Amino acid sequence: MSNDEKIKKVSIVVSKGSLEGIYPALIMANGARMQGIEANLFFTFFGMDAITKKKMANIKVATVGNPAMGIPTLIGAIPGMSYFATRMMKKQMEELDIPPIPEFIEMIDDAGGKIYACLASVDMFKLKKEDFCDQVEKILTVGEFYDLSAGGQIIFT
Amino acid sequence: MEKVIAGYSVDVTEEGYLTNKDQWNKEIAEVIAKELGIDELTEGHWKVIEFLQKDFAETEKLPTIRRVKNVGGIATKELYQLYPEGPLLKATKIAGLSKPVSCV
Numbered sequence: 001m002s003n004d005e006k007i008k009k010v011s012i013v014v015s016k017g018s019l020e021g022i023y024p025a026l027i028m029a030n031g032a033r034m035q036g037i038e039a040n041l042f043f044t045f046f047g048m049d050a051i052t053k054k055k056m057a058n059i060k061v062a063t064v065g066n067p068a069m070g071i072p073t074l075i076g077a078i079p080g081m082s083y084f085a086t087r088m089m090k091k092q093m094e095e096l097d098i099p100p101i102p103e104f105i106e107m108i109d110d111a112g113g114k115i116y117a118c119l120a121s122v123d124m125f126k127l128k129k130e131d132f133c134d135q136v137e138k139i140l141t142v143g144e145f146y147d148l149s150a151g152g153q154i155i156f157t
Numbered sequence: 158m159e160k161v162i163a164g165y166s167v168d169v170t171e172e173g174y175l176t177n178k179d180q181w182n183k184e185i186a187e188v189i190a191k192e193l194g195i196d197e198l199t200e201g202h203w204k205v206i207e208f209l210q211k212d213f214a215e216t217e218k219l220p221t222i223r224r225v226k227n228v229g230g231i232a233t234k235e236l237y238q239l240y241p242e243g244p245l246l247k248a249t250k251i252a253g254l255s256k257p258v259s260c261v
Contacts, residue, residue: 031260034222036242097221098261107223110233 009152017046044118109135181253
């Protein structure tokens, strides 16, 4: 692959607030920076939990409505199941040196990745800039998001 | 394949990573750094190189950026300033180690 064909910029939209909804986007954004690719993260809807101070350290795996988990829905609904599944998964990730979400967000910011929240969702959930972690650069409209994504690839997760 | 770097004949991969770390020396590091756009290896650069080599020798694994931060004590921001556009890819190459294969 020649240099001309390399991806130069990615803008990743994070719309889900479960552990498995958030991590792939963070790994991809961080991986982009590791590869010298410009990276923007745009958090919308429940994805915003990953950058909300009060919630970011308590993101859980969805044990209901997640057929790949192999847990029947009714079992997955038992209190503590999500906690248990989350703990198992976090342990696995720690072994691979994948950081907890707050540390990951900090690392991506330190790596030069840019972090944004979606204005429509911020208004809908009645949030303020202060509710987000310090790494959030700005609250953006969809139009502004498209502007800053110009010339790059957009990935929706 | 074989390549002459700084007057030394060394074995490298197609991408230019040394395959035998015993062939590495500081002059080779400086030449590879220049090829990667780093004109001078400062004390900060050497600190990263030395940590990578030491950690690899101890664990037989290349450290992640997180490990460079938490164990090596080198802030991620600083790492990206020293080795812009792919810090671990560049630093491992300069340190005479293999190309990192981790996703994080």
